[in-house]
Amino acid sequence: MTQPRPGDQRPGPFWAAARAHALSAATLLGLAVFPLSRSKLPAITSAHPEPSATCTGQCGVPGHGVHDATADPARVRELFAASPWAAGYGIACGTAPHHLFGLDLDRKNGVDGVAALRALAAGHGFEVPRTVMVATQSGGWHLWLKAPDGAKIPNTAGLLAPGIDTRGWGGYLVGPGSLGPKGRYRFARTFSQCAIAEAPTAITDLLTARQAAVQDSPGLVGPARRLGRPDGRLEPLVRFVLDCGPNDLNNRLYWAARKAFESDDIDPDAATAELLAAAVQRGHPETPARRTIASAAKGAARTRKEAAS
Known part of the structure; x- marks a missing residue:
């Protein structure tokens, strides 16, 4: 059994089973997989100290979430060797076959x-x-x-x-x-x-139509709830999150939240509420979205502290 690399932590109690299930999914079903923690988030720490707006694995280092997913058994073993506390695995959607x-x-x-x-x-x-x-x-x-x-x-x-x-x-x-x-x-x-x-076809048509309606209505969250339109400098940041592509939602959320928290003209509570609503509307799970916003708040606080010193 492949163990985590020298110097890494010993495998957690659910690691072996998680790796075995992931390898079965990759080898028997041809599914692209990557390790998850028990919280259902990527188990490998981000490859970048702060979310990158451009890198989706081009740097060659694991730690890009769903972009790490692979059906290659050798690569799956490498990913699990780098994530000793994995308790499960994610299956990338939209990929061949x-x-x-x-x-x-x-x-x-x-x-x-x-x-x-x-x-x-x-x-x-x-x-x-x-x-x-x-x-x-x-x-x-x-x-x-x-x-x-x-x-x-x-x-x-x-x-x-x-x-x-x-x-x-x-x-x-x-x-x-x-x-x-x-x-x-x-x-x-x-x-x-x-x-x-x-x-x-009816489901994909509904998604296409409702997604288009959301793009035209930044304040629309879910099928029935509407938030007030953000004012001033917050509105373009919310739009920046809503206009994201398929692979850059978390990066855009971090960047927008960081800009909002670094601004003297934007209320932090309003920024948190509006940006969280926009991210969830675009498909970001709420709990990790809150963590991304909290990380941006900490980064902005460090920037302010460094500027004041």
Whole structure:
């Protein structure tokens, strides 16, 4: 068994199982994977002291999140050797050969994404296809679908309906066998039972239309909630986050938050609220988005301290 590199920490209690599941996904299913911590975030520390606006792995050092994903078994072993506290693995969406597109159906806090998907199907005249499914730690489901050729499905939160998130180009799904903070992810319907189904055209059309509406309405968050339009110097920073490409959301969020916290003309609480809302609307999970904003706040504080000394 490959162990972490000399000088690294000894493997954590869930490392071996996580690596074994990831290697199976890569070698047997051809899925591009990378290690996750138990918090479902990338297990390898960022390759850059501060998020880079341009590097997605070109530097050759692991630590670029989903951009580290690979189906090469030797590379998977290297990634896990660099992440001794890994407890699971992520599966990159949108990549060949499966061009995976995930529907994340939550069942928590009074929201039922499974029921919401059934209602969406009934209202728009499509059938929920029989496809590979993963049971999540919160009692919900991940439905694995295949994106149309050439399509770059966006990562969204609640855009289709409350309780339904999408994971597409530049995003990732937690792989079955991974351990999260509340339990383990498991196959509910496997590759041996069915293939990954094509995404219904009605779903991709809805996403395209609603994504376009969001682009035209910076204050729109989710299908029903609207925030006040940010004023002054904050508005272009919010727009900067909303206009991100498929792979640079976290970098843009950090940069925009850093600029906001370094400004004397922007209220920090307003900046946090507006930038967080914009990031979540574009598909950034809320907890890591808050961490990115907090990291930007610390960086801005260091800059102010250095300027004052």
